[in-house]
Amino acid sequence: xxxxxxxNCKLSCVENAADPLPGEGEALIRVLIAGICSTDLELxxxxxxxxxIPGHEFVGEVMSAPDNPAWVGRRVVGEINISCWNCxxxxxxxxxxxxxxxxxxxxxxxxxxxxxxxxxxxxxxxxPEQVTNEEAVFTEPLAAxxxxxxxxxxxxxxxxxxxGAGRLGQLVASVLKRTxxxxxxxxxxxxxxxxxxxxxxxxxxxxxxxxxxxxxIVEATGSVDGFKLASEMIxxxxxxxxxxxxxxxxxxxxxxxxxDEVTLTGSRCGPFEPALAMLADRGVxxxxxxxxxxxxxxxIRAFQHAGEPGVLKxxxxx
Numbered sequence: 001x002x003x004x005x006x007x008n009c010k011l012s013c014v015e016n017a018a019d020p021l022p023g024e025g026e027a028l029i030r031v032l033i034a035g036i037c038s039t040d041l042e043l044x045x046x047x048x049x050x051x052x053i054p055g056h057e058f059v060g061e062v063m064s065a066p067d068n069p070a071w072v073g074r075r076v077v078g079e080i081n082i083s084c085w086n087c088x089x090x091x092x093x094x095x096x097x098x099x100x101x102x103x104x105x106x107x108x109x110x111x112x113x114x115x116x117x118x119x120x121x122x123x124x125x126x127x128p129e130q131v132t133n134e135e136a137v138f139t140e141p142l143a144a145x146x147x148x149x150x151x152x153x154x155x156x157x158x159x160x161x162x163x164g165a166g167r168l169g170q171l172v173a174s175v176l177k178r179t180x181x182x183x184x185x186x187x188x189x190x191x192x193x194x195x196x197x198x199x200x201x202x203x204x205x206x207x208x209x210x211x212x213x214x215x216x217i218v219e220a221t222g223s224v225d226g227f228k229l230a231s232e233m234i235x236x237x238x239x240x241x242x243x244x245x246x247x248x249x250x251x252x253x254x255x256x257x258x259x260d261e262v263t264l265t266g267s268r269c270g271p272f273e274p275a276l277a278m279l280a281d282r283g284v285x286x287x288x289x290x291x292x293x294x295x296x297x298x299x300i301r302a303f304q305h306a307g308e309p310g311v312l313k314x315x316x317x318x
Contacts, residue, residue, distance in 0.1 A: 002318065003114035004299035007051045009044055013299050017053065020110065020118040025067055027121050029060035029076065033133045033293075034112040036306040036314045037141060037167060038222050040105070042245060044303060048106065055113035055316075056080040056105040059127060059136040068121050075127040077139040078119045079272060080104040096269050113299060115318045125272045128280040137315060138286045139275050141168055145175040146278075147270025148218060148241055156180035161214040163230055164221035165192035165203070167289070167313055168243060172218055173201050174284045184214075186229075189310040195288050218267075219244055227252075236260040241267050289313045 003017035022028045035057035043050050058077065065071040083090050083098035090098050104119065105111020127136045145168065154160065158181045162173050165187040173185045177199060186204050187193045193203040204210060213235035219226045220243040227250060230240045240262060257264065278284055293315045294302035306314040 001115045002296050003053045003110075004055070004296060004303075004316075005052070006043060006054045009046050011044060011300050011303055013297055017110075017114060020116055022064060022066060022118050025120055025122065026118050027065040027068075027071055027076075027124060028063045029078070029117050029119060030063050031058050031060045031112050031115060031117060031318050032075070033137050034058040034316045034318070035137045035141075036113075036302060036316065039245060041303065041307050042222070043106065047245060050106060052105075053110040053112075053114050054105045055111035056103070057137055057140045058112035058117070059133045059139075060112075060117065062124070063116070065121055071121060071124065074124075075133075075136070076124045077127060077136055077272065077276070078104070078125070079123040079143075079269070080106070080140065081269060082109055082120060082123065113296065113316055115296070125276060128276060131276070131279045134290065134315070135279050135286045136276075138171065138284070138289070138313070139272055139279065140269075142171050142175070142275035142278065142284065143270040143272045144168065144243070144268065145171040145270065146274045147267050148172065148243075149175065149179070150271065151265055151267060152216065152239060152241070154179040154181050154216065156182075158182065158215045159212065160184070160216045160218070161186070161210075161230075161233060162218045162220060163226045164219070164244075165189075165196065166220070166222075166310075169218075169220040170195060170289055170312070171284065172220055172243065174199060175278075176218070177201055178283070181216075184210075186210075191310065191312075195285065198285065198288075214238060216241065224250055231256060231262075234260070234262050237262070239263045239265060241265050243267050286313075290315060293317055 062071045082102040083095040084100040087099040102109040162185040217230045218241045219230045222244045
């Protein structure tokens, strides 16, 4: 099987990766299209020790499902956490935080930058007929944006700032826009500003000095500087939602956090149902987020392109 392989922080394109075989309760899926996200790029930079096939954003077609053949032929997307269903977190309904979880393309489970993958049927969601592959591949990051609304109640009167208008920040802004809040998004590139403008979302240049304080700030830059800015711009008793993962240590002025009684909320994976519904309703402009589409054989070039400043979503079609 052809695949992109990551080992010792180095990528290679291989022709002889082992073909995955579905076990009990699992499905074999042919990958139709996959996306490269910031986490994939961080894995290459050494954020987390991982050897295997990277990637977790995908659309595929179920080729076989021995325990549930009704799934065969369906177009699907899949949740990335493979849970044990037996630990305390799973029994409490927090399966995304399973104590024994494996994570698609990130930890102990080969990812989607390959011709075929295997996932538990319980992880799969059918793609609505009217949603194209190029739209559906955004389901997982869009679900991560919806996680914010599961964690906090955003009101129309709330002043909300999104720091970072890249791959994830754009989707976060689109989701928050639906709440009617007073929304600002910090941008570094004209293309980011243009996409937001077509959704009537106010963009603030990164070079502009911001003096107002915000009730809620979503940090989605992936950089330490983004967190520092969030700490400066949050009002007392405000809330910072952390969407970034940082390699290495992050210095935090906890005295300011304590004195201002600021709440820090980590935010990771989210619900697929509202994400798929938003895509079906054409509630998010995914086509404008796609920079390029590569083949598996061009996987290394695809990663290089995705890592360039200001680049949004790069896709791979096996």
